[in-house]
Amino acid sequence: MTEGRGNWLTALRERLGGRVSVQPGDLKAHARDEGTPYTWTPGAVVFAQSEADVRATLAVAREYGVPVTPWGAGTSLEGAALPVPGAISLDLGGLDTVGAVDPLGFTVTVGPGVRRVALNRRLRPHGLFFPVDPGADASLGGMAATNASGTTTVRYGGMRENVAALRVALLDGRVLSLGSAARKSSSGYALKHLFIGSEGTLGVITALTLRLHPLPPVTASVQLVFPDVASAVQASVTARGLGVTPERLEFVDAQTVRAVNRHRDRHDPEAPTLWAEVAGRDRTDVEAGLALLREAAQLHGGQVVGEARTPEAQGALWAARHGVYDALRAAWPGHTTRIGDVCVPLPALAETVALALRLLEEQGLSAPLVGHIGDGNLHLLMHAPPDDAAAWARIDHVLHDLATHAVAVGGTCTGEHGVGLRKRPYLRAEHGAALDVMRDVKTLFDPRGLLNPGKVVGDPETLPSWRNDVSTRL
Template sequence: MNVIPPRQGLDGGFVDRLRDLLSDRVADSMALREQHSHGEGVADAGLPDLVVFAERNEEVAAVLELCSRFNVPVVPFGAGSSVEGQVAAIRGGISLDLTGMNAILDVSAESLDCRVQAGVTREQLNHELRAQGLFFTVDPGADATIGGMAATRASGTNAVRYGTMRENVLGLTVVTPDGRIIRTGGRARKSSAGLDLTRLYVGSEGTLGIITEIQLRLQGLPEAVVAATCQFDQFEDAVGTVSAALQSGLRVARIELIDEVQMKACIGYSKLTGFAEKPTLFMEFHGSPNGVSEDLSNMEELALSFGAQDFLKAERPEARTRLWTARHNAYHATKWLCPGKNNMGTDACVPISEFAACIMETKEDILKSGMVAPIVGHVGDGNFHLGIMHDPADAEETARADELAARVSERAIRFGGTCSGEHGIGLHKMRFMEAEHGEALDVMRAIKAALDPLGIMNPGKMLPQGKGV
């Protein structure tokens, strides 16, 4: 076994005790430290001093108790797919990797719920559930861990019908900064007993404690599933179709809007055939065969009234999978479109009534900026994304990309929305928290100080420092 030398900021006694706890699951190789220093989407990285791999609640508790005693920062790490810098260890310390906690602990088909460890991935869970006629609905695209999805309050393509992680988490097991193991929520579908700690920890980005287990709401596999696509000559006609569909109450499980730039990338990267480089809607309908047929017919009529072309349906599972794989590969397709450049992904979410105005203003902003920044979004709930391509070695271009991303957040807040519908805050969106939350930000800081008085939990993330802090 390699002896881990103490690093600057880490007490030698701390390292010795940590190694006594977890033996060779404490690593300091540069390769592992670098791998755990960043997520996707942003260039910023924070190198942890050590990477620690936990496999049980009790191990996480022992690690946090030790970190609390020695005042060592802790950054939780799952799949590493976060895009706002959530996993960067900007103040060193340890990266606590939970991917080894990947057991599906319990599934109840009768109650439509399950309990999983934080390292279970979305695809792993749905593979296990399929045999029981069930599925977990939240689909952010990446094969993220359930713990990471809870920590960032993830959303995705199915949110318009089934909701986000906020609606689909029933309860949690959380390890507090001082090493206590607590349970929040439960299996009951509603409760009026006490403060709602589950909702407090969902979306806290590892700043209040470590989520180690999650109780999830499940759904039965729908009897019929049909995907559909249509294309438009004008972006505003695609936007108008989305707005009209939502305001008319059409029952749609997924509705995704992809602009012509993103469509070019998806066609090239995923080898899509039968599509033009035009604004495109990807849709999916769930329900009974008769219900799905009626929904499809109504959607087709609406889309054609806005000038849609080639309203196509995909009923076979392999055809649907191919379409949605192309959509989920949009991030990588954008990088393919601009070789050698980085994708500065950003998202925003606005009320449905403001969606058309906000996204059209954003489209105009992109064109004026001269940047390559495809638009794609889970637009059924007013959420859209930009992938802003830039050369990280070009300071001027990187600054322009950051300015464009900032205007997207500011615009969403101006339209009564939020600077992030699902990416979270991390490092990059802290600057917009004051504008969005005002005086409520001081309450958030007070909660952080009460639950993490030493400030060791994912420090420097989500909550900007207040005056005098």
């Protein structure tokens, strides 16, 4: 322990007592996320239980010049939650209160540590749900910090569209209340949106007021298969053009279906597949939506292989899609995975998928394609043994070319996983001079660079470091 660490650690313990841990197990649990090849061990973990604990932690960070990185559920895929080695990991999981549901205003206020699945269990008896579904059982604070989205974005939008208000603790000791439960406002700058997606680099979210939605009265789902990937992608675009606004519209390729069949003992046709869910006020609305989806599929050589109209049948139909991530990891035991995440305008979607397939073939790689296809978001699950440097170099080449292409066609290098560490090199091409303004904003809120240093707008040529600590690549 350095003298400096002793000083700030002592100050943390004086103010927060047993909520400060340096136990090896706690440090190790906060040293990795789910998607980056780094182990960055913090010097201490603070298990905050209240907004006052957050403010006390930030006060110590300010006084001693020690970096602090917020931690939600650790499901980040781009390194956003990795702490600066030797510094503070601020675990917000204990801020998990759920306020009273407002059934007239369709809102609820929650702590940042509340998990998505648990919240929706509590909302169901009210006939309401929170729609943003990134797949992982992430914390709501982490989802706001990365502007998460997912399978339902095609209809409901991401976190920016579904967070009505925030409380945010700043490094200088102030706490801001941003936004309101009102459905619209023309008052002041849109600071709430600034913090959503800032990944803890500007302040720490301590409470969120969420917009809720009524559970759809009637839903139905359909599974469609196609002769090739291009046909499935074109059908998804055609469906939107016919006026279908599905609850969900998801794509997987044949390789993915094959992996799920093996992992879950299923027998789905091993072909490029679309899953879609439609909702309506009554059965007539739903049947009309299903008919349009069938029409779109037939125009591109697709066919229906499954339909479901009851909750039980829909759960069974969607089980294959929901099991994709685990199935793909199980398909290559011992491999490390890395997920590509680009989002392009719908007119550029087909060419982007074609480019991905061509890049994989050129580099001799295998990577299943999965997409929230209704909003142009494409994922590649890249995989290789962790010590195969040549394979990882080829993977980096594919992901780089795909991100560069997405930006060039008017899309983004990250549709929903955030910038973190890995997507920083593409920010200049995507935002131009606006990146300099973003860095000015970072300096305004955090002049000493202590809040989640190096992330989002940090220099992509360097990794965050503090004193003599080092990071280790696996």
